Amino acid sequence: MELLCSSAKYRVPTQFTVNKTLDKDDLLMLRSLTRLLRKNMWAASKPSQTKKDSTGGPLSKNVKVNETLIKQSFGNSSDLVVRELRVGPGGRFTVLVVYVDGLVDKTLISENLIERISDQTAKWCNPEQAYDDLKNRIIAVSDVKETGDLDNFLNHVARGDCGLIINDVAKALVADTRGWAQRKIEEPTTEATIRGAKEGFVETLRTNTSLLRRRVKHPRLRIEEHEIGTISKTSVAIAYISGLADEKVVQEVRNRLGRINVDSIQESGQIEELIEDAPFSPFPTILRTERPDKVAGALFEGRIAILTDGTPFALIVPATFTMFLTSPEDYFERTFMASAVRAIRYLSFFTSLTLPSLYVAVTTFHQEMLPTPLILNIASQREGVPFPAVVEALLMEVLFEILREAGVRLPRIVGPAVSIIGGLVIGEAAMRAGLVSPIMVVVVAATGIASFATPVFSVAIGARLLRFIMVLLAGSIGFFGIVAGLFALATHLTSLRSFGVPFMEPIAPAVVSQFKDLLARVPWWAMHTRPALVGHKDLVRQGYDQKPKPPASSGKDTHR
Amino acid sequence: METEGGRISGSQLLALLVLTRLVPVTIEFPLVTGIEVPQDAWISSLVGTVLSIPPVLLMVHLSLKYPDKTIIEYSQLLLGKFFGKIIGFVLVWYWLSIAATMLRSVGDAYTTAVMPETPILAFILTVGFLSANAARTGLEVVGRLGEVNMLVVLLFGFLTLTLPYKVMNFENLLPVIAKGIRPIMLPTGTAISFFVQFIILGMVVPYLNNPQTLTKSSLGAIAISGFMMTAFTVALIAVFGPTVSSLMLPAFSLGRMISIGEFLERIEIIPMGAWTITVAITLAFFLWASAVAIAQLLGLRRFQALIYPLAAISVAFSILFFESFLDLELYFKEVWVPYSLTLTLGITIILYVASLIRGRSSASEKVIGSCHRNG
Amino acid sequence: MNTLLLILAFAAIAAYEIPEIIRRRQWKELVVFAVLLIVGFTMSLFQTIGVKVPNPVKGIELIIKKAAGLF
Amino acid sequence: MSPKWLSKFISFIFMTAFLASTLTGCWSRREIETLGFVTALGVDRTEEGEIEITVHIAKPFAVARGTEGGVSTEKGFWTVSSTGSTAFEAMRNLLLQSPRRPFYAHNRFILIGEEYARAGVKDILDLFARNGETRRLARVEVIKGSTAKDFMQQVEFELERLPSEGEEGISRSVEVGLSSQPVECTLNSFLQWLETEGMEPIAVRLELIPKKPDAPINVGELLREQVRASSKHGGAAVFKGDKLVGWLDETEMRGVNWVTGKVKSGILVIDQPNEKGKLVSLEILRAKSKFQPEVKNAQVSVTVKIEAEASLGEIQGTLDPMKYPQAWTEMESQMAEAIKREVMAAISKAKELNSDIFGFGAALNRKQPKEWASLKDRWDLEFQRIDVKLEVEAKLRRMGLVTRSSEPK
Known part of the structure; x- marks a missing residue:
């Protein structure tokens, strides 16, 4: 079965090493066999998809026909280069070099292909021999595949491979000459840390997998590549460590990815929406990150990463709520500091969710809760404010969201200016104009800052939305409303699952062994086990009794 | 096909039982007993806790005889279809009446103490809706909610107990049993009558990860909730002295006494919120039990569809049952104890005796039973 | 107004549950669901429009008092 | 839209409409600026x-620190009265006069006129115990x-904008520094005392100290400069049942506190052992006491x-305790005597008023x-003939930063 899968085009192109020539019938047969054997096996085997694509058929023996077919298929696109080389003794042979300009490393093509083909073909006698020679000797590129299928050939070319067709042979060679302009590996902009690796994913899948491979140098790291999107043909890779990740979950990921039937994938966000467990939840059940160290850490816990070509954001499943409030730094900083920071994060998540609603509830329903001087202070500030507190809170919150959105979208240079103008001028002016009370401004600002303290932004967005609902609840029925809202939220969160793992996992259901990494992060020498519900395949993470101690013969002996 | 697919752990069951038990404690315990000698209330709660261990152990023992059947199923097995179903319906009625009572006490507590102008329906409906929502997601989620919230509730309970330390006077607890045993007998009965609500564990046993934890969970729940109840009573007597018997919402009043250094004042609404959550979870638990029970009685495959109608019925009950808060308190004082005690203990004893007779008459019963269960 | 709200609430419950039950073809469930919902609805309706309904708690109270009188 | 989503959507809309119409009634809503904080x-x-x-209703705009930073000279509160046949009715009748709804949750004082x-x-x-707001x-x-x-x-205080703050401050310092007023004399404890057998309630005694007795009282336009009167705390109002029967002065009240063990600090004045007519003040540092009632031969x-520790606070005349150690012991015994006097004064006053404020x-x-x-029905009589045995252990611990007082040459 393994062979069947790999020999069809389901596997990663770079591992495509089949010596037998495949014609279309073989492929069809294989395909149906595969389907029979593995009903849920993935992606490209979708019948509708293949049918829609099939423009060609087998390659022709005639070079001219091939050339026309290729050009037609690309609709004479200007970036398609079809170079016709006349080589061999007396220029008897015609070699077509086909590639897409901009996707290939041109130096590689000219030095390792065209130059060598022009120089070393003097002894060619017949096309078959020329083809073998070309394949086995001349092409100085590490990864060469052959295909007899026009579609397959075109797919390769469209991905940046260089296709070579020789006359009178109904097969073509594709050499991996991919090379294009790509962003440098930089520090991730959305998840900055103080301590820890400074590299982040880039838009190229291959680079990203290499970043992972460099962190997990073990053959058990599996990277399965798939193609999603009937037109965009985006490469999507599943990475996991076999033996740590639950095979059932891996299969579930494969299935869900296989179910995707869209024409294009531009960002992992689309994949996220297409495979997540709770599409209508305000909270994401899939963690996204652009940090390779975070992904590697998740892999070591037995989780699975989904990398998508064209975006630096990788997805991690199964994700739990606590992961969203965790930064890789937590694991590198000293344990007390890390734990304290984590507590602050939980606090700020809660603050960003409930602070405005608490303000509204206290000022409109439960005035007895605050000490007298404070309540008089608030009352004097509310003096002359025309709106009820709930309207005031909603107004300021909306204003704040607008400011934030404006600040994010504007060019870097203008952004801060907007924030300053917005924050200072509008806030101050609104206060002076008596539209809002100063304490409201304080509340909104504190809420805003608290919401920035969440390491993963997508979960902060959830809190951002819910905050408005909480304010409305608090405004209508006070603290009871807040409690009701929180209870509904708790019900929702505990009923969520991410790829079979309860979303609130270490908290509900309570997994005592995992409290070591919940609010407090225990020192590394005490983190013996992986998360129980994710990494149950191989629970023990490390050796016991690793607490560092000073050498037994300490004291004066060492000073000698 | 199973009506409920989820499984809960022993600690989740413990949490649910504790919360079930804490509801009456935290809001109305010393009052509902109608105690004549207020300073002895804590004794009756302590004695009640201890005395409730045998009946609960009997329930546990009975349930463990049929670890993969709910009380609804094995009562039919033991007493035959007809009588078994009658017992099943009686239990459903019992749970629904508890649900209605709890809903009503939430509503009355809020309208009495916090927001007198708000119609009681606003609270009842909200809590009913929330718990129906939770119950519909199944036992698993209810169990998890219980687990998380038990910690929150215990924390707030503990804070409410300890923060009014300034106004506590432990001399109020003396003299102990000055007027003899008689006056504390009825309150002790009340204390036991709240523990026999544990009959609900007959619904949970088949859905436990490990049924063997049942004994531990039930005893743990008795211990924790008994401790909380006694501690609450002690704190209440220390703070309020003889006036405790006049308090409508004793625990809530305790929250009103909190005043710490000009900074924390009258945070009664926070324990009140924790209590509301407790009620919501307990209510979800009872709704779930009633729905599953009905589903099993009538041979339905899905209980989820029944949750909302049952919630609607208990909301209607909560309005119908009691005309005023006085009615509710009188119900607890006069009707609840004999009603609850005879019903639950009666059912337990009948079933237990039946199981003994069955066990003697045919030793092979269990084998047949287990085959049937597996089928 | 209150009656309208009541109908709205019960309609919401029905709209939420019934399609799901029908899709699963659980006719028995549908019957039980409908019976329970109608019971709940009539009880609520009687309370909203002010029809006196016998109170079961009073019944229990009566039974208990009678039973206590026997001993 | 598939039917599944459709049904959920419809029910969601229904439910939202339902909840929205039931929940947004805003019945108990009271915007903070519409409240008058009593x-x-x-x-x-x-x-x-x-x-x-x-x-007294606080004026938030006059009391709170304004955004301008200035302190207004306006009076910080408004005094208003109303009547009714019950207290609740009278409180509700305040609405006839007050543009802001009086809000009692921040009320910290229930002041009762002597006559009442x-x-x-x-x-x-009863009203204050029953109401959820107070x-x-x-x-x-x-x-x-x-x-x-x-x-x-x-009443008004120079140092505080709100009389309640002033009263609170005085009350706290009297409790801590003088121990001459009842401790924890709240509504809660009052009700407890009222219900406890063998104990009578006490309350804080307040007195008006007029500043300008002849100045006319113009309600409503008092400015900060025209403070009319301040109040004096200390002492206690003694009740019998729920009726006021008499007063304890500051010393007598401390006597009560000596018995019940609530003395925290205070000044004891005794004669200077070395010089006639001169006095010594002792500051009480620590005090511990407990009492044990006993019935023997129908006699209670x-x-x-009482164990008390004190330090020398002030010496009039000349005295050097380093040179006359016997003066030290003499001062200790005098201190014990002073304490005894205070306690006996309290007990005889209590007996005179026939009110068991100690809780014997x-x-x-x-x-x-x-x-x-067996005693409780005739406790009034028994209390009159109760026999109090006092055991006072007084200790002088410190003498401050100088040993002897300065002697003129």
Whole structure:
């Protein structure tokens, strides 16, 4: 079965090493066999998809026909280069070099292909021999595949491979000459840390997998590549460590990815929406990150990463709520500091969710809760404010969201200016104009800052939305409303699952062994086990009794 | 096909039982007993806790005889279809009446103490809706909610107990049993009558990860909730002295006494919120039990569809049952104890005796039973 | 107004549950669901429009008092 | 849209409409600026027999630090009274005069006029215990020689904007520094005392100290400079049942506190052992006491054990304790005597008023419930002939930073 899968085009192109020539019938047969054997096996085997694509058929023996077919298929696109080389003794042979300009490393093509083909073909006698020679000797590129299928050939070319067709042979060679302009590996902009690796994913899948491979140098790291999107043909890779990740979950990921039937994938966000467990939840059940160290850490816990070509954001499943409030730094900083920071994060998540609603509830329903001087202070500030507190809170919150959105979208240079103008001028002016009370401004600002303290932004967005609902609840029925809202939220969160793992996992259901990494992060020498519900395949993470101690013969002996 | 697919752990069951038990404690315990000698209330709660261990152990023992059947199923097995179903319906009625009572006490507590102008329906409906929502997601989620919230509730309970330390006077607890045993007998009965609500564990046993934890969970729940109840009573007597018997919402009043250094004042609404959550979870638990029970009685495959109608019925009950808060308190004082005690203990004893007779008459019963269960 | 709200609430419950039950073809469930919902609805309706309904708690109270009188 | 989503969507809309219409009624909503925060409340009975409620309502804009940073010279509160046949009605009738709804959750003082207190306070306290808005920790204070209304209209403190803050401050320092007023004299404890067998309630005694007795009282336009009167705390109002029966002065009240073990600090003045006519002040540092009632041969006796520590605070005349150690012991015994005097004064006053404010009866009940049961009906008589044994252990611990007082050459 393994062979069947790999020999069809389901596997990663770079591992495509089949010596037998495949014609279309073989492929069809294989395909149906595969389907029979593995009903849920993935992606490209979708019948509708293949049918829609099939423009060609087998390659022709005639070079001219091939050339026309290729050009037609690309609709004479200007970036398609079809170079016709006349080589061999007396220029008897015609070699077509086909590639897409901009996707290939041109130096590689000219030095390792065209130059060598022009120089070393003097002894060619017949096309078959020329083809073998070309394949086995001349092409100085590490990864060469052959295909007899026009579609397959075109797919390769469209991905940046260089296709070579020789006359009178109904097969073509594709050499991996991919090379294009790509962003440098930089520090991730959305998840900055103080301590820890400074590299982040880039838009190229291959680079990203290499970043992972460099962190997990073990053959058990599996990277399965798939193609999603009937037109965009985006490469999507599943990475996991076999033996740590639950095979059932891996299969579930494969299935869900296989179910995707869209024409294009531009960002992992689309994949996220297409495979997540709770599409209508305000909270994401899939963690996204652009940090390779975070992904590697998740892999070591037995989780699975989904990398998508064209975006630096990788997805991690199964994700739990606590992961969203965790930064890789937590694991590198000293344990007390890390734990304290984590507590602050939980606090700020809660603050960003409930602070405005608490303000509204206290000022409109439960005035007895605050000490007298404070309540008089608030009352004097509310003096002359025309709106009820709930309207005031909603107004300021909306204003704040607008400011934030404006600040994010504007060019870097203008952004801060907007924030300053917005924050200072509008806030101050609104206060002076008596539209809002100063304490409201304080509340909104504190809420805003608290919401920035969440390491993963997508979960902060959830809190951002819910905050408005909480304010409305608090405004209508006070603290009871807040409690009701929180209870509904708790019900929702505990009923969520991410790829079979309860979303609130270490908290509900309570997994005592995992409290070591919940609010407090225990020192590394005490983190013996992986998360129980994710990494149950191989629970023990490390050796016991690793607490560092000073050498037994300490004291004066060492000073000698 | 199973009506409920989820499984809960022993600690989740413990949490649910504790919360079930804490509801009456935290809001109305010393009052509902109608105690004549207020300073002895804590004794009756302590004695009640201890005395409730045998009946609960009997329930546990009975349930463990049929670890993969709910009380609804094995009562039919033991007493035959007809009588078994009658017992099943009686239990459903019992749970629904508890649900209605709890809903009503939430509503009355809020309208009495916090927001007198708000119609009681606003609270009842909200809590009913929330718990129906939770119950519909199944036992698993209810169990998890219980687990998380038990910690929150215990924390707030503990804070409410300890923060009014300034106004506590432990001399109020003396003299102990000055007027003899008689006056504390009825309150002790009340204390036991709240523990026999544990009959609900007959619904949970088949859905436990490990049924063997049942004994531990039930005893743990008795211990924790008994401790909380006694501690609450002690704190209440220390703070309020003889006036405790006049308090409508004793625990809530305790929250009103909190005043710490000009900074924390009258945070009664926070324990009140924790209590509301407790009620919501307990209510979800009872709704779930009633729905599953009905589903099993009538041979339905899905209980989820029944949750909302049952919630609607208990909301209607909560309005119908009691005309005023006085009615509710009188119900607890006069009707609840004999009603609850005879019903639950009666059912337990009948079933237990039946199981003994069955066990003697045919030793092979269990084998047949287990085959049937597996089928 | 209150009656309208009541109908709205019960309609919401029905709209939420019934399609799901029908899709699963659980006719028995549908019957039980409908019976329970109608019971709940009539009880609520009687309370909203002010029809006196016998109170079961009073019944229990009566039974208990009678039973206590026997001993 | 598939039918599944459709049904969920429809029910969601229904449910939202339903919840929205039930929940957004905003019944109990009260915007903070529409509330008048009552900081003190007084109760009297008018000549017509109606109940008169007087309240201090804080003016937030005058009290709080404004955004401009300046402190306004405006008076920080408004005094207003209204009447009604019950207290609740009178409180509600305040709405006729106050543009802001009086809000009682921040009320920390229940002031009762002497006349009203003599007629019994139980009925008014019921309201405060029953209502969810009022505080059970509000202090109960009785105004000596005046009605609550008069008191509240005149009282004001130079240092505080709100009289309630001033009263709170004085109260706290009297409790801690002088120990001459009842500790924890809240509504909660008052109600407890009222219900506890063998114990009578006490309350804080308040007195008006007029500044300019001849100046006319113009309600409403008092400015900060025209402070009319301030108040004096200390001492206690003694109740019998719920009726006021008499007063304890500051010394007597400390006597009560000596017995009940609530003395925290205070000054004891004794004779200077070395020089006639000169005095020494001792500062009480620490005090511990406990009392044990006992019934023997139908005679109730109470043993009060007091341990007190003090330091030398001030010496008049010349005295060097380093040179005359016997003066030290003499001062200690004088200190014990002073304490005894205070306690005996308190006990004789209590006996005179026939009110068991110490809780001797309650203590007896705790210790010997059976004996108490037989005594309780004639406790009034028994209390009169109760035998108090005092054991005072007084210690002088420190003498401050100098040993002898300066001697003129």
